[in-house]
Every structure is written in C-alpha cells, then in structure tokens.
Amino acid sequence: MGKKIGITGNEAIANAMRIANPDVCGAFPITPATEIMQRFCTFVSNGEVKTETVLAESEHSAMSACIGASAAGGRVATATAAQGLALMWEMLFIASGLRLPIVMGVANRALSAPLNIHGDHSDGMGARDCGWIHLYCEDAQEGYDNMLQAFRIGEHKDLRLPVMVGIDGFITSHSIQTAEYLDDDVARKFVGEYQQTLPALLDIKNPVSMGALILTDYYHEYRKAHEQVMMRVFKVVEDIGKEFEKISGRPYGLFESYRLEDAEVAIVVMSSAAGTTKEVVDEYRAKGIKAGLLKPRLYRPFPYTQIAEALKHVKAIAVLDRADCWGGSYGPLFTDITGALYGLDKKPVLINKIYGLGGRDYMPDQAEYTFNELIDLAKGGKVKAVKEYIGVRE
Amino acid sequence: MADSLVEIRWHGRGGQGTVTAAKVFADACLSGGRYTQAFPEYGPERAGAPLKAYNRIGSKQLRLHCPVTKPNIVSVVDATLLDAIDITDGAPDDASFIINTSKEPKEIRAKIKAKSTQKVFTIDATTISVDTIGRVMPNTPMVGALTKVSGLLSLEHVLEDMTKSFGKKFSQKIIDGNIQAVTRGFGEVKEG
Numbered sequence: 001m002g003k004k005i006g007i008t009g010n011e012a013i014a015n016a017m018r019i020a021n022p023d024v025c026g027a028f029p030i031t032p033a034t035e036i037m038q039r040f041c042t043f044v045s046n047g048e049v050k051t052e053t054v055l056a057e058s059e060h061s062a063m064s065a066c067i068g069a070s071a072a073g074g075r076v077a078t079a080t081a082a083q084g085l086a087l088m089w090e091m092l093f094i095a096s097g098l099r100l101p102i103v104m105g106v107a108n109r110a111l112s113a114p115l116n117i118h119g120d121h122s123d124g125m126g127a128r129d130c131g132w133i134h135l136y137c138e139d140a141q142e143g144y145d146n147m148l149q150a151f152r153i154g155e156h157k158d159l160r161l162p163v164m165v166g167i168d169g170f171i172t173s174h175s176i177q178t179a180e181y182l183d184d185d186v187a188r189k190f191v192g193e194y195q196q197t198l199p200a201l202l203d204i205k206n207p208v209s210m211g212a213l214i215l216t217d218y219y220h221e222y223r224k225a226h227e228q229v230m231m232r233v234f235k236v237v238e239d240i241g242k243e244f245e246k247i248s249g250r251p252y253g254l255f256e257s258y259r260l261e262d263a264e265v266a267i268v269v270m271s272s273a274a275g276t277t278k279e280v281v282d283e284y285r286a287k288g289i290k291a292g293l294l295k296p297r298l299y300r301p302f303p304y305t306q307i308a309e310a311l312k313h314v315k316a317i318a319v320l321d322r323a324d325c326w327g328g329s330y331g332p333l334f335t336d337i338t339g340a341l342y343g344l345d346k347k348p349v350l351i352n353k354i355y356g357l358g359g360r361d362y363m364p365d366q367a368e369y370t371f372n373e374l375i376d377l378a379k380g381g382k383v384k385a386v387k388e389y390i391g392v393r394e
Numbered sequence: 395m396a397d398s399l400v401e402i403r404w405h406g407r408g409g410q411g412t413v414t415a416a417k418v419f420a421d422a423c424l425s426g427g428r429y430t431q432a433f434p435e436y437g438p439e440r441a442g443a444p445l446k447a448y449n450r451i452g453s454k455q456l457r458l459h460c461p462v463t464k465p466n467i468v469s470v471v472d473a474t475l476l477d478a479i480d481i482t483d484g485a486p487d488d489a490s491f492i493i494n495t496s497k498e499p500k501e502i503r504a505k506i507k508a509k510s511t512q513k514v515f516t517i518d519a520t521t522i523s524v525d526t527i528g529r530v531m532p533n534t535p536m537v538g539a540l541t542k543v544s545g546l547l548s549l550e551h552v553l554e555d556m557t558k559s560f561g562k563k564f565s566q567k568i569i570d571g572n573i574q575a576v577t578r579g580f581g582e583v584k585e586g
Binding site: 004005006117118138139168170171172174175176177178272273275276278279359361362363364 | 417420421424427428429430431432433434436455456457458459460461463
C-alpha cells in the first residue's frame with residue numbers, strides 16, 4: 001500500500017493517466033481542468049509515459065483528435081471542463097456512437113453566461129445523455145481511484161464505451177487533500193495493457209468502415225443497441241469495483257450508502273457535497289435522529305432499480321442538485337430519483353434543493369436546514385415547496 | 395491526538411505567498427498519519443487583493459469540503475488587513491491569532507478586540523524575510539510562527555520537510571534563507 005500524500009484532485013487524475021499510459025491525448029486547456037494536462041505533460045516530457053499529446057485549437061478538435069486516435073486503435077484519454085465540455089458536445093455523441101472507449105477527466109464547472117469558473121455540475125449534466133458513462137467523485141482519492149477504474153470499465157470487451165470522471169471544480173480540483181496512491185506496479189497491473197477487441201482503422205488486414213450513414217432503415221435499431229450495451233454497464237462497474245477493493249481496500253459500487261440502512265430521513269447528493277453532508281449525518285445520528293445519505297457514483301447509466309431498493313424504506317428524502325432545469329422543472333438528479341422511486345407502492349416524500357451554483361459554498365448548515373425539514377416531513381408535515389434554492393441570497 | 399481537528403484560516407494579499415504557506419504547512423503535517431487539507435478561496439487573482447486560505451489538520455479522514463468558519467488559529471500575513479476586514483470573525487473563545495507586525499501583541503490585542511480567553515501572537519515576518527531571504531516574503535517566517543503556536547509539529551520536522559521539497563527546485567542559498575526564516579519565525583513569535 002502506498003503512503004499518504006497531499007495532492008490536488010487534478011494531480012490525482014493526472015497520476016491515474018500516467019499509470020494508464022495512453023497512446024494519445026488530444027487536449028485543450030480550460031480552467032479548472034488545465035492542471036490535469038499540465039501535470040500529465042510533465043510526465044510526457046520526463047519520458048514517464050509514451051503518450052503522443054496533441055494540443056488542438058479547441059475542445060471540439062481535441063475530442064475529434066481523441067476520436068480519431070481511438071478509432072485507429074489506441075488507448076486515449078483527455079480532460080476538460082465547462083465550456084470545453086459544452087464545445088465537445090457534438091463529438092461526445094460521435095465517440096459513444098462509434099463505441100470508442102475514451103477516458104476523460106472533467107473538473108465540473110458552471111457554464112457561462114455570466115462567466116463563472118467555479119464548481120457546478122451544469123457541464124456534466126449538459127452531457128448527461130451523450131451515451132457516455134459518467135462517474136462522479138467526492139474527493140481527490142476518488143478522482144484517482146475512479147480514473148483508474150474508468151480505463152477498465154470503458155475498455156471492457158462487453159462495453160467499449162467512453163467514460164467521463166467528474167471532480168468538483170476548485171473544491172476538489174485545486175484543494176490539496178490527503179490521499180493514497182497505489183504502488184505503480186499494482187496500479188499498472190490493475191489497468192492492464194490496452195486491448196483492441198474490434199477491428200481498428202489502422203488494422204489494414206481487416207478493413208472496417210466507421211461512422212457510416214444509417215437513415216430510417218437502421219438508426220432506430222442502432223440506438224436500441226446502445227441502450228442494451230448501457231444496460232451491461234452496471235455489472236461491469238460493480239465487478240471492477242470489487243476487484244479494485246481487493247488491491248486498495250477501498251470499496252466502490254454503483255453508489256455509496258452512508259448510514260442509510262435504517263434511515264428515516266436521507267439526503268441524496270453527489271460529489272464533494274456528500275462529504276460535508278456525511279459530517280451532518282453523524283451529528284444528527286448522535287442526537288438520535290435516523291439520518292442517512294446516498295451518494296450516486298455511476299450517474300450514467302443511472303442505476304434506477306438498485307437506488308430504488310436502497311431508498312424505498314426512507315420516509316422523507318431531499319435530492320440536492322448542483323445544476324438546475326429552469327422554469328418550474330426540477331434538478332436533473334431529482335428527476336432521476338423520482339423516476340427511480342415511481343414504481344414503488346409506498347413512496348417516500350421527495351423534495352429538491354438546488355445548491356452551490358457557480359461555486360457557492362455548500363456549508364453544513366445547509367444540510368442541517370434540509371434535514372430539519374425532512375424530519376418534519378417524516379412526521380407527516382406538509383411539503384412547502386418541492387423545489388427550493390438553498391444558500392441563496394434573497 | 396484522538397479525533398483531533400485543527401482548523402486554520404489565513405489572511406493575506408495576492409503575491410505574498412499565503413497560499414504556498416498553507417500548502418507547505420499542510421505537507422509538513424502529513425507525517426504521523428495525519429489527514430490534511432490546504433485550499434484557498436479562489437477569486438480573480440490580483441497582486442495585492444485580500445485573500446483567504448484554509449488548512450484542516452485532523453486525525454481522521456477529512457470529509458468537510460467547505461471553507462473554515464470557526465478557525466482555531468488565524469494567521470494574518472499582512473497587518474494592513476486589520477483595517478479592512480474582521481479577522482476575528484467566527485473565531486471561538488480559545489482561538490489564537492498570529493499577526494505579521496512589528497507592533498507588540500498588547501497593541502494588536504486591543505486593535506482586534508480579542509477576548510481575554512483568546513491568544514494573540516505577533517511576529518515581524520516582513521523584516522525577518524528581508525533579513526534572511528533578501529526580499530519581502532512574510533509567508534515563510536509565518537510558517538515558523540504557526541509551527542510554534544499550533545504545537546502540531548517540531549521545528550526540526552518542518553525544516554526537514556521543507557528542505558526535501560525545496561531541494562528539487564531551489565539553490566542551496568535560497569533553501570538556507572528559507573530555513574533561517576522559518577527558524578526565526580518559530581523563535582521570535584511573541585505572545586501577549
């Protein structure tokens with residue numbers, strides 16, 4: 001087991017990329033993800049990896065370079081954030097549609113306008129339905145761990161899908177935190193060599209055509225096929241999580257349940273805010289209140305049935321979203337959770353809190369405020385408003 | 395050190411190395427299986443603009459990912475900030491304040507209206523840095539003063555850790571200057 005070190009979330013992601021030793025990284029810098037490629041390029045310059053880096057002229061081109069390299073038969077990784085991810089959007093569909101296992105670190109950040117560089121999930125949520133696998137991380141340790149696992153998941157022969165790994169912009173990307181790297185040899189053995197399981201463009205003995213035109217005759221079937229392959233993701237993520245636990249001692253599943261088994265009130269929240277919320281869960285448990293937390297890790301595909309099973313006994317649940325769908329609609333995580341629970345005969349009371357947009361601090365008192373409301377709802381109190389902005393100035 | 399948690403808030407101005415000081419201190423605290431965090435409050439990065447940075451140092455995994463609001467120790471790298479902001483904000487009754495100034499602790503205690511249960515320390519970090527490093531780099535002596543006040547680490551440990559991490563990047567002359575600066579910060583910090 002490696003020793004404890006102080007690293008930023010970006011360093012953690014870059015180090016996992018060093019272990020994976022991609023053949024190609026097509027990239028374009030953007031705050032707060034810039035440090036990922038900056039650190040990684042140091043590894044390239046020092047000869048610690050054999051990666052060919054391509055500095056593109058935009059994120060659209062960076063993803064295009066990644067797509068070309070992956071289609072040609074190489075292991076490919078990159079990193080981006082916010083506007084960069086948004087600019088890639090068109091190409092994200094090409095990557096998933098061509099079933100190219102590109103791995104991308106994302107330092108989740110708010111979208112302009114107004115210009116804001118801080119932590120927010122609007123970028124990842126905007127790319128929610130691009131056919132990629134999404135993993136979200138609470139801290140730098142999970143950034144390293146998930147990034148390593150992302151190569152195994154995406155490149156798995158049953159999947160061949162691109163994966164994005166989200167860490168909270170600045171909150172995780174730029175904070176120095178205590179984490180532990182695996183021994184490089186152990187980590188390399190876990191990630192393994194890249195296996196090209198399908199004919200690649202540069203495999204001239206087995207010529208293949210990629211990105212063909214499919215009109216009304218087969219497009220519908222092709223999309224159904226994507227649905228079917230996405231359904232296989234759950235088992236692969238769980239299997240690889242178990243394998244990773246054996247070498248690291250750190251368990252990874254589809255989501256994390258924290259003191260949830262007998263909880264009467266629970267918060268569902270992703271990424272760094274989950275850590276802060278766990279502290280408040282402990283505080284309420286100490287007061288004798290059965291509080292719990294569910295932290296989604298695999299966000300796409302969304303484990304609807306497994307999450308419903310984990311939450312079905314809870315009386316009142318608040319889903320916290322660091323992104324919004326405006327005009328009376330609810331946050332994206334909230335709609336997923338309500339969708340997951342819809343089939344239950346006896347449903348928990350559900351409320352949605354929008355928090356932390358554009359890097360607004362998520363403080364313990366926001367979790368306390370939310371739990372206090374849930375306690376009232378669990379006793380039969382009336383829902384005042386299904387959706388509410390918290391930590392907001394009126 | 396069962397379940398201990400020390401939270402530190404740094405106040406400085408852009409360009410004084412405040413964020414670096416928080417990082418150096420966190421790194422040194424990693425020993426002994428401690429968990430640490432070091433992070434600034436990011437804003438538009440301008441030299442001279444007031445900024446805050448934070449440390450958490452604990453015996454358990456640190457799960458709070460938010461700014462420190464009840465600091466056990468407040469470290470002020472630039473005393474002109476005392477006229478601009480309330481550096482005592484949120485500090486509990488047993489908090490310690492370390493201020494970079496040539497003034498006496500008593501005078502600072504009155505100025506910041508510290509409670510009698512709170513401790514006030516001063517250190518002339520600016521002068522020490524000019525003497526030892528050759529330019530205004532108050533952050534380095536402040537690390538020494540913080541080491542003393544926090545009691546989390548020995549001076550030898552901090553120096554050793556700094557030598558190790560600086561050794562890769564800087565000349566011996568710069569390393570020596572920094573070692574002297576930390577040592578004097580540790581030795582000259584005054585309580586009152």
